[in-house]
Amino acid sequence: MFRTAGGSVTHIITRRLRIEALRREHAEPLFAALADPSIYAYIPEDPPESADALAGRYARLAEGAPAGSGQVWLNWAVRLRGSPAYIGTLQATVLRDRTASIAYVLAPLHRGHGYATEACRWLLGHLAIERRVVEFQATTDVRNEASWRLLERLRFVRMGEELARCHGQAVTDFRYRRDPRPGEPRHSTRTDAGGAPGSAAPMAKSPPVGQTTGRPADGSSPALRAAR
Numbered sequence: 001m002f003r004t005a006g007g008s009v010t011h012i013i014t015r016r017l018r019i020e021a022l023r024r025e026h027a028e029p030l031f032a033a034l035a036d037p038s039i040y041a042y043i044p045e046d047p048p049e050s051a052d053a054l055a056g057r058y059a060r061l062a063e064g065a066p067a068g069s070g071q072v073w074l075n076w077a078v079r080l081r082g083s084p085a086y087i088g089t090l091q092a093t094v095l096r097d098r099t100a101s102i103a104y105v106l107a108p109l110h111r112g113h114g115y116a117t118e119a120c121r122w123l124l125g126h127l128a129i130e131r132r133v134v135e136f137q138a139t140t141d142v143r144n145e146a147s148w149r150l151l152e153r154l155r156f157v158r159m160g161e162e163l164a165r166c167h168g169q170a171v172t173d174f175r176y177r178r179d180p181r182p183g184e185p186r187h188s189t190r191t192d193a194g195g196a197p198g199s200a201a202p203m204a205k206s207p208p209v210g211q212t213t214g215r216p217a218d219g220s221s222p223a224l225r226a227a228r
């Protein structure tokens, strides 16, 4: 893991990927990867209009969540190691109660190689260790098989369904959650804001209102929505 002098993570290297903290400069190389309309079939966002528009959005995301929101926004650009090609993005929103929602997008050309699995595995570990996240959440359109298969491969557990809207249509989402260490007996370290780690606060029963990952009711992840 590579950090600035101030301690922020600038980029990390996994087996096949280089994952970089998202900056304005990523708009140009990512625009080509993210312009394909098919990417947005099941996510309530539209393709970026231009590299400039994307640059403006990335600049706002790089500033982080609004002061006082109690959230942490983390956005990453994903590229192949040893290649100039950027292949997608990763996103996490961490709430005050240390639950986190995640979202991911890969360019069609680079799907089916396990890159999303590799990137998300890193992300989950990073959030658990660096941000002390105690519960991961994600929602995905029931028709988005690649996405729910990815979540299940990552050992997310389907919790139910919920109604949502996507491109003006009523749709159904699967709601998923995952413990930081799935499969182990649950010893919650979740705390309320300001609580001490290790206290016995109960796990969340449902995602915080309006903070479902990737697909909040109004159409985008909290971070992306606020950055528009």
Ligand SMILES: CC(C)(COP(=O)(O)OP(=O)(O)OC[C@H]1O[C@@H](n2cnc3c(N)ncnc32)[C@H](O)[C@@H]1OP(=O)(O)O)[C@@H](O)C(=O)NCCC(=O)NCCS
Pocket (backbone or CB within 6 Å): 039, 040, 042, 043, 103, 104, 105, 106, 107, 110, 111, 112, 113, 114, 115, 116, 117, 118, 139, 140, 141, 144, 145, 146, 147, 149, 150, 153, 214, 215
């Ligand atoms: C979801 C997405 C990131 C998956 O990327 P990927 O690199 O193909 O995923 P991986 O190769 O790591 O594979 C993960 C799982 O998805 C499955 N999968 C991949 N593409 C698939 C497809 N077109 N149809 C069905 N399953 C598919 C893989 O087989 C694997 O499941 P398995 O372990 O049961 O075999 C990619 O399809 C995408 O960017 N979609 C558009 C954006 C999107 O919808 N994001 C989700 C927002 S909630």
